[in-house]
Amino acid sequence: MLRLPKFEYHAPESIDDVLALLAEHPGEARLVAGGTDLLPNLKHGIEDASHVISLARVPGVSEVVELSDGSLQLGAMLSLEAVAEHELVRARYPALAQAVGLVAGPHHRRMGTLGGNVCLNTRCVYINQSHFWRESLGYCLKKDGSACHVVKKGKRCVAAASNDSAPVLSLLGAELTLVSAARGERRMLVSDFYVRDGVFNKQLESDELLTHVRVPAPPAGHHAAYAKLRPRDSIDFPRLSVAAGFRLVDGKLADLDIVVSALASSPVRLNKVTELAAGRAPDETLFEELGAAAYKQCHPLTNIDGDPAWRREMVPVYVKRALRAALERGAAR
Ligand SMILES: Cc1cc2nc3c(=O)[nH]c(=O)nc-3n(C[C@H](O)[C@H](O)[C@H](O)COP(=O)(O)OP(=O)(O)OC[C@H]3O[C@@H](n4cnc5c(N)ncnc54)[C@H](O)[C@@H]3O)c2cc1C
Ligand code: SF4
Incomplete structure (x- = not known):
């Protein structure tokens, strides 16, 4: 049986407390939302964390809110199931409801969140394996090694962005709200958020939390x-x-x-x-x-x-x- 490594678990009850914990443990803390990706990765040693910060008790990040400009603000902690089944999402953004409704299986969509999907780690057949398997291959650039098994002599990891929400949110012009204790709030288009680096493909700092995804009103027709x-x-x-x-x-x-x-x-x-x-x-x-x-x-x-x-x-x-x-x-x- 695969076991989780030892870490300190935190269950803060406000965004400010999440941000304080992230700032207190730079680079050593991981946020956990539904845990459907992070927990298997910790078990396989693909990710390390000495502190795991749960978002489950944080208020204000699990709602769908219609803003005055006609856009929809989706909380990062909304389950994929809730997004896929929400009346307004289905009516205005059927492609988004469709994409998140196709993630994994029903249990994952009930546990898994929109924020976790947006921030999903990249995937590769050479990394999503047990530690024993990766060790016997000599690891790789993404974690613990110095070579890429996909692009021989490659200097950059090309693990694949595998989150179903990302292409649709990018197409719809969606914008992310990212907050940190040190720099406050910033916004970024989903189309600018991802970078071509399979080790970490997001413009998300280690002290930042994604709180909301805003999807603009679709243009007529x-x-x-x-x-x-x-x-x-x-x-x-x-x-x-x-x-x-x-x-x-x-x-x-x-x-x-x-x-x-x-x-x-x-x-x-x-x-x-x-x-x-x-x-x-x-x-x-x-x-x-x-x-x-x-x-x-x-x-x-x-x-x-x-x-x-x-x-x-x-x-x-x-x-x-x-x-x-x-x-x-x-x-x-
Ligand atoms: C068998 C299986 C099949 C799967 N199939 C698919 C699939 O078809 N398509 C797909 O897209 N995914 C798939 N997944 C992956 C996963 O279930 C989903 O992507 C899910 O949406 C992840 O959300 P989560 O809340 O569980 O994320 P978590 O595991 O909690 O977190 C994922 C990552 O996001 C970070 N994170 C989470 N929330 C925030 C936040 N608010 N701010 C900043 N960072 C945050 C975490 O630190 C972590 O790095 C699958 C998983 C499994 C186990
Ligand atoms: S470096 Fe990236 S692309 Fe290359 S084998 Fe490792 S995970 Fe795969």
Whole structure:
């Protein structure tokens, strides 16, 4: 049986107390929300912590609030299940409800939180293993070692961003509220939050807490959808994920965006697809062209399971599925 390592457990009852604890133990403390990712990682020695700070008793971070500008503010401690089932989220951001509703299985979505999903650690077949397994391979750049087994002679870890919420939140222009005792509050777009470093792919300081995710009101005629490639229809992390959205204006496309993830350490917004689609009818000819453009820009690696050549072939398939699903949502309105 895998056991948790020894650590001091804290259960603060206010945001200020969380921030004070983070400041008191720089680099040695980890926040735990639902624990569905952190606890297995601690058991496997993929992450270390001498202090674990629970967010379970912190007030003010588990609500959905409609702001005066029409945006929705989602507390970081909302469960994925609560987000997926919330009436306003489903009505305004069906792609977000869809994406978080596809995370893992029902138990994980009940325990797992939106904040934990946004801040999820990256994944790789060479790191998400037991300590014994990693030791016998000589570890790797992400933890305890000096080489990468995916990109031989690589100097940068390319473990994959595997959180289902990230591509959709990025597509929707969502913004994060990050707070620390030393610097107060700052806001950052989800599209700027992730960096291409698999060791730690977030612009989140060790003394910071994510309190809220604000999703702006969708522009008129905006439709979006999410498509996730995974071995089984439950439990599994994405092998490829695609969020696609556009505005339909008089039957023509505007502001089309496609964000692809689970390939590299951060979600990637595809280039040149907005221009390619602008002013055109949303038909299969265009979707084929957009799929081909995505294929050219996506290069899966052996960082997660699933043959990379096959995953690449799946890129246009899943881009087209996301586009068709977004179009169907538009037609249903
Ligand atoms: C079998 C299995 C399958 C899974 N499948 C998927 C999947 O398909 N898709 C997917 O996206 N995920 C998947 N997961 C991962 C996980 O269940 C979800 O990502 C979940 O949303 C994580 O949320 P949590 O609250 O449990 O996070 P935790 O484990 O509590 O935390 C995760 C990380 O986020 C940090 N963190 C948490 N909250 C905050 C905050 N408010 N501010 C700053 N940092 C914070 C923690 O310190 C930790 O580093 C799977 C997990 C398992 C075990
Ligand atoms: S990408 Fe390379 S360095 Fe990163 S976890 Fe995988 S093997 Fe390790």
